[in-house]
Amino acid sequence: MAVVGTTKKSGWAVFWFLLGFTIFGTAAVGTGIIGLLAGSALIVLSGFTFRAARREEGV
DSSP states (O other): OTTTTTHHHHHHHHHHHHHHHHHHHHHHIIHHHHHHHHHHHHHHHHHHHHHHHHHHHTT
16 A cells, blocks of 8 residues: 555645645735636545555555
8 A cells, every 4th residue: 555645646736736836825915816717626636646546656
């Protein structure tokens, strides 16, 4: 059984989540709706990527 977070795909999921969360957080402070949408989209993308990685790892 593989440990979650060991594949390249899992690493990208974490990267996209952190990037999305950072963009979303800075947009909430004042950069506008485009930043909120971009951050939200990256967070959603990371969820799909992480689920695909979990399926690939058999977890």
